[in-house]
Each structure stands twice: as C-alpha cells, then as structure tokens.
Amino acid sequence: MKALVFDGPGAVRLKDYPKPKISDDEVLIRTQFAAVCGTDAHMLSGSFPARNGIVMGHEASGVVEAVGRRVTHVTPGQHVVGSPIVICGNCLACRSGRYNVCQNRQHLGIEADGVFAEYFKLPGYSVFASPPGLTPEEGALVEPAAVGYHAVCRAAPTPSDTVVVMGSGPIGLFILESVVAFGCQKIIVSGHRQRRLDMAKQLGAHRVVRPPDEDLEAVVMEETNGSGADIVIEAVGRPDTIAESVRLVRSAGKIMMVGIPAGPVSFDFIHLVRREVDLLTSDASLYAYERIHELVAKKILDVRPLITHTFPFEQAIEAIETSKAQDAVKVLISFD
Ligand SMILES: [Zn+2]
Ligand SMILES: [Zn+2]
Known part of the structure; x- marks a missing residue:
C-alpha cells in the first residue's frame, strides 16, 4: 500500500509500505478521509519530536476491511472513526478510568503507525461505528472535536x-x-x-x-x-x-x-x-467518541465550517504545508 512515512524532519515521503497485519483484537480500516493536525506540520518542520520510520497522521475515518477473531462490535463494510490511542489497560491511569493519559500510551502518527495510508489498524476498543448522518468527511474531524x-x-x-x-x-x-x-x-x-x-x-x-x-x-x-x-x-x-x-x-x-x-x-x-x-x-480525549459522535452527526458540534481545503492523498505533503496557510483551518486528505 501507499503511505506517508516520517523518516525525520524534512524526510517525509509517500512510498510503498507493508499493509498492516491485524491480531485477534484489532481492526483493519480502509482510509476514506484523514485530516491534517498542527502536530503533523510541526513534525514536518522538526518542532515536534516523533518516532522515525512511522506512518504519519492520526485523524481519520474509513470502512472496516477486516476484524480480528475477538472483535464483535464492528463488521467489515461498516463506516467507522478511529481514536488514535493505543493503551495498556493495566496502569493506574487506565484502571482508574483515565485511559487517555495511560502511562504506556502510544499515539498513532507520533509513536505508532498512523492513518496517512491506504489502510491503518487499531485495537477494537479504539474503533467506533459511525452513527447515521455522520459523513466520512465529518468522521475525520471527530478526533480533534473530541x-x-x-x-x-x-x-x-x-x-x-x-x-x-x-x-x-x-x-x-x-x-x-x-x-x-x-x-x-x-x-x-x-x-x-x-x-x-x-x-x-x-x-x-x-x-x-x-x-x-x-x-x-x-x-x-x-x-x-x-x-x-x-x-x-x-x-x-x-x-x-x-x-x-x-x-x-x-x-x-x-x-x-x-x-x-x-x-x-x-x-x-x-x-x-x-x-x-x-x-x-486536559490531554487527548476520554470517553468522548461515544458521546460526541452523535453531536457531530446532528451538527450540534458542526465540524463542516472548519473544513477549508481538501487534497487527494497523492498531494498529502502539500496538504500538510497548506495547513500552515493564513486562510486554512482544517485540511482534509481524500483517499477515494
Ligand atoms: Zn490532532
Ligand atoms: Zn495504561
């Protein structure tokens, strides 16, 4: 598959990358829309430290391609939104219900492979079925809204x-x-x-x-x-x-x-x-997707006015550069 890979500041390239393999507890998602975050632009310029060799991006919507044996809440073909956090489930933060600040947290697109790729994977607990009325474009903005x-x-x-x-x-x-x-x-x-x-x-x-x-x-x-x-x-x-x-x-x-x-x-x-x-x-989000999905779908939290630009995936680097422009707010990347 094609992916936007971060090999250090100034070394970001769209290239061939292995398609993710999922375990029994994971979900493989075909990306529909991703959104550029300030973090992505800061990684590009070197002002935000990130792991080398990973796929960038953490805000996305998509369609379930495959699910692991133990995943039962979503099925292939379903429209979903992913929360970009992988947690341990064992530390005190996780066990006290504050998993967003898990001591062993891995954030997609920063510490683990992200969503600027044709496919991405997530643990089942980080995948949420899109409610009726939530478009894939809006789905890509559920993360920053959360x-x-x-x-x-x-x-x-x-x-x-x-x-x-x-x-x-x-x-x-x-x-x-x-x-x-x-x-x-x-x-x-x-x-x-x-x-x-x-x-x-x-x-x-x-x-x-x-x-x-x-x-x-x-x-x-x-x-x-x-x-x-x-x-x-x-x-x-x-x-x-x-x-x-x-x-x-x-x-x-x-x-x-x-x-x-x-x-x-x-x-x-x-x-x-x-x-x-x-x-x-406050950092990232806790138990927010379950609650704001509906609010976004019903336009109570209307994410649409913030979308100022959309680029095809082939122009992902240009999309990240554009996010820094005076007139830009949220820049989307389309995979369709
Ligand atoms: Zn972000
Ligand atoms: Zn934890």
Whole structure:
C-alpha cells in the first residue's frame, strides 16, 4: 500500500509500505478521509519530536476491511472513526478510568503507525461505528472535536459562566463549539487570524478579540464588571498567553490548559493561590467518541465550517504545508 512515512524532519515521503497485519483484537480500516493536525506540520518542520520510520497522521475515518477473531462490535463494510490511542489497560491511569493519559500510551502518527495510508489498524476498543448522518468527511474531524469537547467537559461550564477561549486554531474553535453546546451565552475568543475570528463569531462567540489591536484583559474586565472570567481555556500554549490567562480569571474561577508549550513557562503563581483558582489540564480525549459522535452527526458540534481545503492523498505533503496557510483551518486528505 501507499503511505506517508516520517523518516525525520524534512524526510517525509509517500512510498510503498507493508499493509498492516491485524491480531485477534484489532481492526483493519480502509482510509476514506484523514485530516491534517498542527502536530503533523510541526513534525514536518522538526518542532515536534516523533518516532522515525512511522506512518504519519492520526485523524481519520474509513470502512472496516477486516476484524480480528475477538472483535464483535464492528463488521467489515461498516463506516467507522478511529481514536488514535493505543493503551495498556493495566496502569493506574487506565484502571482508574483515565485511559487517555495511560502511562504506556502510544499515539498513532507520533509513536505508532498512523492513518496517512491506504489502510491503518487499531485495537477494537479504539474503533467506533459511525452513527447515521455522520459523513466520512465529518468522521475525520471527530478526533480533534473530541479533544476540544473533553477539555470543556473537564472545565464543566454552566450556562451563566463567562468563558474566555484563548486561541482560534482548530482546537480553540472546537472548544468554542463545545462551550456553546453547554449553553454558555458569554464566550470571548481571542486569536490572531481574522478569518478564524470571523468563523468564531459565526460559531457563537459573543465577542472576538484580536491582540494587539485590542487588549484582551481590558475586554474581559469590561464584560465581567471588573471581576474576570469564570473560566479561561488556554488553547495557544505560548508562555505569554499562559501568563495572561492568570490575569483573566476571576477569584475562585478555573483555568483549563490545553495548549502545549515548547518548554517551561513562568507565571504569577501567587496570584492563583491567593484567589483559589483551579488550574486544570486536559490531554487527548476520554470517553468522548461515544458521546460526541452523535453531536457531530446532528451538527450540534458542526465540524463542516472548519473544513477549508481538501487534497487527494497523492498531494498529502502539500496538504500538510497548506495547513500552515493564513486562510486554512482544517485540511482534509481524500483517499477515494
Ligand atoms: Zn490532532
Ligand atoms: Zn495504561
């Protein structure tokens, strides 16, 4: 089969690769659509470490080609979405139901063979049958939507909360859609790219802010009568935005960290402690597919507006490069 293989930064090629062989507990999937993530672009440029020699990509939908002997919940020919996590099932995180942070976790497209290939395989527990109404294009975006949804579930907003979403990248926009689905009325989104901020407005943001044209802290204080936001969700991962999140949250409020900084960051810790701010983090997604499948299919979490480009698989490298363009949000790769 053809696959996009990562042999180190600057050494990514579409080439022949062995078709995956499945064990009794695994599912072989024929890829229909895959989506490009920021991680893929960072791997290409060398700013995100990954294992050499693996197939890239972790967001995909497809059709079941074959199932192992012990897999009973999906059958060949069925449309499915894959969760890109392989877990051990034995560590304390797994056993306490927090398998998304399994100590022995392997992430597809980073540590194990991914989905930018004609076929990919997953353990049965990571394969979910698509509900009626979920198109293969939408199915490819269930993974990043699940990441946003999981972060919002952990932050647990209530409809009366003022929520600040820092960052208008794909994850920031999926977070926004999830916060809207939770019924929040006052959502402030900050970001740099105007197209994404316009999109945020359409998706339900009460106000969008583009620093440095506008001062986010001033806007948040104006919108909250000087007290600060109930919840700040940081989906940028830069040291300055992380430090800023501390100044935006109200006393006894919550900060949810989703953005991943490249290294250690410093912020005003005392300002957090003296105001009993809950500092939360979120990574990947937990028990999200079962729940958001339906929400995506019913367009309550509408992933369609975020699709800005589609490339055929032969142009997979161009698709990854394009994901960095100003006007791009989510770039799909089509295998049909
Ligand atoms: Zn991703
Ligand atoms: Zn584990």
